[in-house]
Amino acid sequence: MPKISDKAIQMPESPIRKLVPFAEGAKERGVNVFHLNIGQPDIKTPEVVMEALSKIDRTVIEYSHSAGYESYRKKLAKYYQGIGLDVNSEDILITTGGSEALMFSMQVCLNPEDEVIIPEPFYANYNGFAKSSGVNVVPVTSKIEDGFALPSMVEFEKLITERTKAIVICNPANPTGYVYSKEELQVLRDLVKKYDLFLFADEVYREFCYEGSPFSVLSLKGIEQNVVMIDSVSKRYSMCGARIGAIVSKNQDLIKNALKFGQARLSPPTLGQIAGEAALDTPQSYFDEVQVEYQKRRDVVVARLNNIEGVICPMPKGAFYAIAQLPVDDAEKFCQWLLEEFSHEGSTVMFAPAAGFYSSPNMGMKEIRIAYVLNEVDLNKAMDCLEVALKEYNK
Amino acid sequence: MPKISDKAIQMPESPIRKLVPFAEGAKERGVNVFHLNIGQPDIKTPEVVMEALSKIDRTVIEYSHSAGYESYRKKLAKYYQGIGLDVNSEDILITTGGSEALMFSMQVCLNPEDEVIIPEPFYANYNGFAKSSGVNVVPVTSKIEDGFALPSMVEFEKLITERTKAIVICNPANPTGYVYSKEELQVLRDLVKKYDLFLFADEVYREFCYEGSPFSVLSLKGIEQNVVMIDSVSKRYSMCGARIGAIVSKNQDLIKNALKFGQARLSPPTLGQIAGEAALDTPQSYFDEVQVEYQKRRDVVVARLNNIEGVICPMPKGAFYAIAQLPVDDAEKFCQWLLEEFSHEGSTVMFAPAAGFYSSPNMGMKEIRIAYVLNEVDLNKAMDCLEVALKEYNK
Numbered sequence: 001m002p003k004i005s006d007k008a009i010q011m012p013e014s015p016i017r018k019l020v021p022f023a024e025g026a027k028e029r030g031v032n033v034f035h036l037n038i039g040q041p042d043i044k045t046p047e048v049v050m051e052a053l054s055k056i057d058r059t060v061i062e063y064s065h066s067a068g069y070e071s072y073r074k075k076l077a078k079y080y081q082g083i084g085l086d087v088n089s090e091d092i093l094i095t096t097g098g099s100e101a102l103m104f105s106m107q108v109c110l111n112p113e114d115e116v117i118i119p120e121p122f123y124a125n126y127n128g129f130a131k132s133s134g135v136n137v138v139p140v141t142s143k144i145e146d147g148f149a150l151p152s153m154v155e156f157e158k159l160i161t162e163r164t165k166a167i168v169i170c171n172p173a174n175p176t177g178y179v180y181s182k183e184e185l186q187v188l189r190d191l192v193k194k195y196d197l198f199l200f201a202d203e204v205y206r207e208f209c210y211e212g213s214p215f216s217v218l219s220l221k222g223i224e225q226n227v228v229m230i231d232s233v234s235k236r237y238s239m240c241g242a243r244i245g246a247i248v249s250k251n252q253d254l255i256k257n258a259l260k261f262g263q264a265r266l267s268p269p270t271l272g273q274i275a276g277e278a279a280l281d282t283p284q285s286y287f288d289e290v291q292v293e294y295q296k297r298r299d300v301v302v303a304r305l306n307n308i309e310g311v312i313c314p315m316p317k318g319a320f321y322a323i324a325q326l327p328v329d330d331a332e333k334f335c336q337w338l339l340e341e342f343s344h345e346g347s348t349v350m351f352a353p354a355a356g357f358y359s360s361p362n363m364g365m366k367e368i369r370i371a372y373v374l375n376e377v378d379l380n381k382a383m384d385c386l387e388v389a390l391k392e393y394n395k
Numbered sequence: 396m397p398k399i400s401d402k403a404i405q406m407p408e409s410p411i412r413k414l415v416p417f418a419e420g421a422k423e424r425g426v427n428v429f430h431l432n433i434g435q436p437d438i439k440t441p442e443v444v445m446e447a448l449s450k451i452d453r454t455v456i457e458y459s460h461s462a463g464y465e466s467y468r469k470k471l472a473k474y475y476q477g478i479g480l481d482v483n484s485e486d487i488l489i490t491t492g493g494s495e496a497l498m499f500s501m502q503v504c505l506n507p508e509d510e511v512i513i514p515e516p517f518y519a520n521y522n523g524f525a526k527s528s529g530v531n532v533v534p535v536t537s538k539i540e541d542g543f544a545l546p547s548m549v550e551f552e553k554l555i556t557e558r559t560k561a562i563v564i565c566n567p568a569n570p571t572g573y574v575y576s577k578e579e580l581q582v583l584r585d586l587v588k589k590y591d592l593f594l595f596a597d598e599v600y601r602e603f604c605y606e607g608s609p610f611s612v613l614s615l616k617g618i619e620q621n622v623v624m625i626d627s628v629s630k631r632y633s634m635c636g637a638r639i640g641a642i643v644s645k646n647q648d649l650i651k652n653a654l655k656f657g658q659a660r661l662s663p664p665t666l667g668q669i670a671g672e673a674a675l676d677t678p679q680s681y682f683d684e685v686q687v688e689y690q691k692r693r694d695v696v697v698a699r700l701n702n703i704e705g706v707i708c709p710m711p712k713g714a715f716y717a718i719a720q721l722p723v724d725d726a727e728k729f730c731q732w733l734l735e736e737f738s739h740e741g742s743t744v745m746f747a748p749a750a751g752f753y754s755s756p757n758m759g760m761k762e763i764r765i766a767y768v769l770n771e772v773d774l775n776k777a778m779d780c781l782e783v784a785l786k787e788y789n790k
Contacts, residue, residue: 001620002560002591004652008503014658017461044454053666054449059439061634061670066412096491096638099660108403112507112529128659134507134529165397196397225396239456241665243491243638257399263409264523265494270636271448271666275456 011131015124015356016369022339023350032347033339034374034382039174039320041373043238043293045275046286052278053271064270066262068094068246072277076246079280083206085218091250093258094268094276098204098232098245099125102168104258105228105247106133109198114165116200119151121323121357121364123174123202138164139359144325144367147314148176150184156191166198167191172205172214175357175369176323177298177316182215189220197226204232204245205319207287210295214318224250233272235320237279238290242272294320297372297379304383305370308390322370323354327394331355331368334393342389349382349389406526410519410751411764417734418745427742428734429769429777434569434715436768438633438688440670441681447673448666459665461657463489463641467672471641474675478601480613486645488653489663489671493599493627493640494520497563499653500623500642501528504593509560511595514546516718516752516759518569518597533559534754539720539762542709543571545579551586561593562586567600567609570752570764571718572693572711577610584615592621599627599640600714602682605690609713619645628667630715632674633685637667689715692767692774699778700765703785708765717765718749722789726750726763729788737784744777744784 016038023033067073073089080087095101110116112134118126120139130137138159142148156167167188172179180188192199201217217227232245247258262268298315302322305313310327328334332353342348354367372379411433418428462468468484475482490496505511507529513521515534525532533554537543551562562583567574575583587594596612612622627640642653657663693710697717700708705722723729727748737743749762767774 001646002504002593004503004649005506005509007506008652008655011652011655011659013655014461017658038458040458042455045456049456050451050454053451056445056448059445060437061440061444061636063433063435063635066409096664097660103660107527108399109397111400111402114400125659125661128656132502132656132659198397240458241456241662243662243664251396254399257403257406260403260406260408261523261527263412264406264520264527265492265498266520267636267638269491269638269664269667271670272664275666 012127016352022336026339031343034349034378036370036382037350037352039371041238043290045239046237046279046282048281049275049278061270063267066267067259068268069273072273075280085216087248091248093247093255095245096268097243098230101230101245101247103129104261105200106135107261108254108257110135110165115163116166116168117159118168120359121175121354123170124356137359148178150180153187160195168200170202172209172318174319175321177319177321179209179214179318185215189223192223192226199226200228202230204235207236208320209318211317233276242275243269244272244276300376300379301372308387320372323367325367331366338389344385344388347385349385407522411747417731421734426738429744429773431765432745432747434766436633438685440634441632441674441677443676444670444673447669456665458662461662462654463663464668467668470675480611482643486643488642488650490640491663492638493625496625496640496642498524499656500595501530502656503649503652505530505560510558511561511563512554513563515754516570516749518565519751532754543573545575548582555590563595565597567604567713569714570716572714572716574604574609574713580610584618587618587621594621595623597625599630602631603715604713606712628671637670638664639667639671695771695774696767703782715767718762720762726761733784739780739783742780744780
């Protein structure tokens, strides 16, 4: 039997999905599981999308252009222009989700063994994309006691070597909910300019910002050729399954080369693009309602968490995640125990252990990521479970 | 401005799509272009698929399981069982097109600098997937004068080194239309067994076979752990844009590790899976009609080609491609000239220069790949164009 590759063996399992078998076990025992482990919102996909899908009038589901439908790219450019960003359709490559956008960006910009600096905790799949591309992740730690603010320029500079080629940020951030200020982004601009690095910014949570508007990397002056913005329709329109994202960059050489990777996989999903293009007509009222709903959820969850003895949870300003530190020895063990051994009024709760969002060893061992993607009633029940569980676990 | 990666620079452009700007130029001048360059069939997607899409009754387009919906995998397993293959749902990983299936397979089975042997001419994107994975392609040449039959075991063995980890075949083959016999596949089995290699078989054209049934690698005895079958809904149901494929293997370790790459990209497209699952109810009459139609097209094209002085085109037994050798100095120059300078009764024709399907330098320079994906009337007009063009070009 031939051996599988070292790369496959080293490829990390998803910390968000690795406890799934235990959740399935709980369900088999008749226990209801509140899923706060995964960023799959319960919010409805906009009606304009479902309507467009029910009315597809083509007879052949064909390939699109490898860069995505031109009509979609043009309409998407207008969306960006509408939020004050200087983006034209030729600055956009439509991808199969934000995942592929980041994957292509790493492949196009970094050689194997090159280094990318990422503030941790970070979206765990960045590890997978880096491993897939043979790129080394160098973490710079942001701290729960600072509310996960951007580490200082000095901290970044300590890590820069001749192999450093890029910085990746997520803003608003998964998993911390932190939103970088204009000043923090200017620190990144100075860094990127000084060392001539690429700056990849995952801005897929742009619409989920509870205190003012987020500042896009595309607005940073003087580093237009260094900046790559990663986008996706998944969260904005609650259509994660459409698998449509985009690379947005003023660096035409980068876009042209990314297209070669795009040609190898032929085209992004046609049906998802139909959904994505229709979604651009979503009325503002949809976003307003979603925003109010998530802000309420956030306030409930964070208040409940900080009311539990020994729990620390900084107030997230965006996205729909929070990181909380628990009074336990090992959050992963605790999360598994919640699924295997605990129930309260017939229910339990599933979180993502936060250690998997850190790249440094032994970091975040007492932390969990909470995706507040359920309604207020269920969130309160889930917090009841956590409160009771912590008492029982620590007995 | 930071530099893009060596990998991106080396990443090949698609030979199928690189002449697209010249085709666009022709259209701008008002010239009709018969597209025989790309495997985008004009056949209608089955009605059961379009109906399923018009009746989607979900309110949220959610992620699916990273391995694809269980209901889809179970139904797909039944399809394989129906054609005599021992496949269960746990042997299947649903992917974003056959492209991702092959990409994951290479990543899971080969380390960077490992070698994969592929009979050339081969589907050009195999080069892209290999480059993306840092894997080296070692071509073994099949010859037009042999009708592109499998090279002998001796030819393969000459190329095997300690870095050889896999063989890739496409059966029925893109771009040659060749269908491997049971005896040829047994040669591959012996090779794979002797050197303990992986055997990746791209069988996406299974339903397009004009002389008997194709023999799947999944039927080969004694190498069950070595075999990976790559599948896709794209051609079978004329829905290339759905971007749904599959890895099928009895090697559970391989499937388990491929799932880690699957988790990193979260899920295959949900809408495409709805289409794929519905497509499994396509009535046999659909395939019978398609088969008759393509056989007719093949017969027209190949007869017309071999009637032109100096043109050689072996009879393809499957898929919907043929390779023809033309009486020209350089087929790529000729193909570009067809788009830039030629027209006949207001039309011209676009082919894919075949050199891009070879990995050895200077091979296939006089050859083109023809995708016979248009109706008989248009195919005849396209062949008229070719016939007139060759006379004019060679003046």
